[in-house]
Amino acid sequence: KNEVEQSPQNLTAQEGEFITINCSYSVGISALHWLQQHPGGGIVSLFMLSSGKKKHGRLIATINIQEKHSSLHITASHPRDSAVYICAVTQGGSEKLVFGKGTKLTVNP
């Protein structure tokens, strides 16, 4: 079992739909990152969370430390949101970042 599990692996949505991507982890962490990787390959950091909830534009990230679970929500999805979304955790007491395998999101017009 991977230390970081994401679901779903693939997600197809229609423009305007509300999107949820889930991330579960099995280790103690000091931080959780949500990353976005576009088809060209570049990676952008969306959020870094250690507790609670963060919002940036149409993106919302939440984390539940007790349940070892985080969600990334996209409201009013748009074709430009099409990308791979990657969850990564920093293990407590370590600088090692452990990555999930990513969720490939396709938003159709």
Place this chain on the structure above:
Amino acid sequence: DSGVTQTPKHLITATGQRVTLRCSPRSGDLSVYWYQQSLDQGLQFLIQYYNGEERAKGNILERFSAQQFPDLHSELNLSSLELGDSALYFCASSPRWKNTGELFFGEGSRLTVL
């Protein structure tokens, strides 16, 4: 633009060869991280430097080495290359030494070993 610069963007070489990938962090960032992304393994942490010193090591092969120079740029050296080393190599920087701050990624260096 993240402010992190990686060169070269693309590199094609043969098995057994040696290559050097270069990363210039954002101005003022002291931490540099190297990651490998391959089709079968996904993203993996290789190594971290902070202000010239190695801070953490991940799944980095003995054939690979890295260093951070006084001007804070970093180089990842890959030697005795094998087909399986073909991957995207990312560098990221952060102002902090702890991996609990925002990371800024470069565009990556795509290595193809033939």
